[in-house]
Amino acid sequence: xxxxxxxFFKDFIKNESNSVLLLGDISVGLFLDxxxxxxxxxxxxxxxxxxxxxxxxxxxxxxIIPFVHTISPFIIxxxxxxxxxxxxxxxxxxxxxxxNGPYEYNKLGxxxxxxxxxxxxxxxxxxxxxxxxxxxxxxxxxRSAVKNKYSSYVRLSKISSSMNAFSAGELVRTKRKNSSNIxxxxxxxxxxxxxxxxxxxxxxxxIYIWNKDQFDxxxxxxxxxxxxxxxxxxxxxxxxxxxxxxxxxxxxxxxETIENGIFDSPLFIKQ
Amino acid sequence: xxxxxxxGIRRTILxxxxxxxxxxxxxxxxxxxxxxxxxxxxxxxxxFKANNIILSKGHASYAYYSFLHYLNxxxxxxxxxxxxxxxxxxGHVPFIKDDERFQFGSGSLGHGIPFALGKAxxxxxxxxxxxxxxxxxxxxxxxGTFWETLLIAEKLNLKNIKFLIDCNDSSERAIPIIxxxxxMNNLFQNIQISQCNGHxxxxxxxxxxxxxxxxxxxxxxxxxxPVKFMIGNPMWHHRTPNPNEEKEILKYLL
Numbered sequence: 268x269x270x271x272x273x274x275f276f277k278d279f280i281k282n283e284s285n286s287v288l289l290l291g292d293i294s295v296g297l298f299l300d301x302x303x304x305x306x307x308x309x310x311x312x313x314x315x316x317x318x319x320x321x322x323x324x325x326x327x328x329x330x331i332i333p334f335v336h337t338i339s340p341f342i343i344x345x346x347x348x349x350x351x352x353x354x355x356x357x358x359x360x361x362x363x364x365x366x367n368g369p370y371e372y373n374k375l376g377x378x379x380x381x382x383x384x385x386x387x388x389x390x391x392x393x394x395x396x397x398x399x400x401x402x403x404x405x406x407x408x409x410r411s412a413v414k415n416k417y418s419s420y421v422r423l424s425k426i427s428s429s430m431n432a433f434s435a436g437e438l439v440r441t442k443r444k445n446s447s448n449i450x451x452x453x454x455x456x457x458x459x460x461x462x463x464x465x466x467x468x469x470x471x472x473x474i475y476i477w478n479k480d481q482f483d484x485x486x487x488x489x490x491x492x493x494x495x496x497x498x499x500x501x502x503x504x505x506x507x508x509x510x511x512x513x514x515x516x517x518x519x520x521x522x523e524t525i526e527n528g529i530f531d532s533p534l535f536i537k538q
Numbered sequence: 539x540x541x542x543x544x545x546g547i548r549r550t551i552l553x554x555x556x557x558x559x560x561x562x563x564x565x566x567x568x569x570x571x572x573x574x575x576x577x578x579x580x581x582x583x584x585x586f587k588a589n590n591i592i593l594s595k596g597h598a599s600y601a602y603y604s605f606l607h608y609l610n611x612x613x614x615x616x617x618x619x620x621x622x623x624x625x626x627x628x629g630h631v632p633f634i635k636d637d638e639r640f641q642f643g644s645g646s647l648g649h650g651i652p653f654a655l656g657k658a659x660x661x662x663x664x665x666x667x668x669x670x671x672x673x674x675x676x677x678x679x680x681x682g683t684f685w686e687t688l689l690i691a692e693k694l695n696l697k698n699i700k701f702l703i704d705c706n707d708s709s710e711r712a713i714p715i716i717x718x719x720x721x722m723n724n725l726f727q728n729i730q731i732s733q734c735n736g737h738x739x740x741x742x743x744x745x746x747x748x749x750x751x752x753x754x755x756x757x758x759x760x761x762x763x764p765v766k767f768m769i770g771n772p773m774w775h776h777r778t779p780n781p782n783e784e785k786e787i788l789k790y791l792l
Contacts, residue, residue: 315690317648321683322655322687325658325659329657331664348649352646353649
């Protein structure tokens with residue numbers, strides 16, 4: 268997904284001169300020219316995430332769209348107050364792009380986990396998030412972020428599903444005759460784990476989404492049980508189903524327990 | 539142009555504090571001449587634009603409101619709303635959408651410094667001649683974002699920004715930093731560090747003209763100046779004067 272982002276940005280600045288990309292000393296190799304120098308509009312600011320967010324917000328105030336790119340715990344958790352005040356309160360439009368999902372550096376230990384990035388962004392007004400779970404969704408997620416009036420967090424991941432036959436938000440019905448009355452909602456990279464465990468979900472319909480707006484809650488009325496699979500530590504759908512209490516709603520978070528997820532990678536990742 | 543009366547602005551600050559029962563009076567008194575110096579300097583060359591000033595030490599907002607009022611950029615009605623419940627004109631500088639005077643809401647320290655540099659960077663990309671001025675406190679220079687911002691400024695070699703540090707010694711009891719700031723002279727190639735009297739408008743305006751580089755100006759001030767019993771007394775950091783104190787303060791603001 269990082270390569271797709273790099274190609275997107277290079278294309279984007281051909282037509283949109285009012286944009287810059289700030290790197291936290293990551294993905295630098297993707298933005299070098301033939302002389303090993305960073306291409307125009309790309310600046311490697313190094314390891315200073317808090318200032319990088321505020322700096323980007325200042326750029327944004329002059330009607331330039333700044334992208335900020337680094338590892339997810341550093342861009343979201345370390346710089347969270349800057350995101351809260353500069354992007355949300357001060358309404359500076361910036362596009363934050365992570366280099367990874369929550370457990371992709373799991374062999375490096377808990378400092379590089381980020382199972383709380385989406386819940387943290389979700390509590391802020393005027394900052395949206397996009398969690399593509401397939402390579403084919405990355406460009407559209409970035410374009411959505413550009414079109415968005417406010418700031419966005421685009422979470423890229425190495426974990427990507429190759430199930431490309433359906434659109435985000437489309438109800439995919441089982442082809443089996445004895446289908447169950449269960450609907451699964453796969454958010455972002457959860458689709459990858461569905462693909463790896465097709466037998467487990469045999470006979471169950473599903474929807475895949477990478478943004479909250481893609482979910483049509485009317486579909487729920489046809490089912491008795493809804494299983495939501497989310498790749499972060501607190502459900503963003505909390506409260507969404509309050510008027511649907513006749514349904515059984517199960518939320519399966521990655522990880523199963525918050526304590527486990529913050530400091531240890533979940534078992535399914537280890538396997 | 540008529541010289542701006544700094545004590546006139548201070549009298550407005552005093553009124554605001556008493557009217558609202560809020561405000562950081564001593565911190566606001568501290569920066570009055572800095573605001574005037576910036577206005578004087580810009581006015582020599584270009585039209586003054588309030589949104590080119592980032593007040594990173596947002597708790598001095600009453601100085602900013604009073605300064606704008608003096609320039610007829612903040613109405614009597616707005617002045618009467620300062621500190622009211624439900625008013626946007628808080629005890630810290632607010633963000634107000636589409637209002638050119640309030641394009642950066644501050645309060646949590648260390649945020650305005652890199653924000654101001656980002657604005658300066660964007661101005662340079664767009665080849666605009668505006669200069670950005672950022673006012674911060676000396677205690678605020680404890681924040682990592684201050685040092686990070688200097689590293690970015692050094693790398694990008696931006697020439698259109700000046701950081702005015704209100705060196706009123708208020709935070710020395712916690713982390714002594716003034717002496718460290720004074721030793722920064724030879725740390726950077728693309729940043730000029732200099733000192734001046736933060737209550738002397740002419741001295742500051744002259745200092746602004748001494749370099750084409752990004753500038754960090756250590757403005758020596760007294761917190762609560764010119765009120766003798768307020769200077770150096772931490773009690774006045776966030777205190778509303780009572781009627782007797784008001785009378786005593788006014789004696790210094792003639």
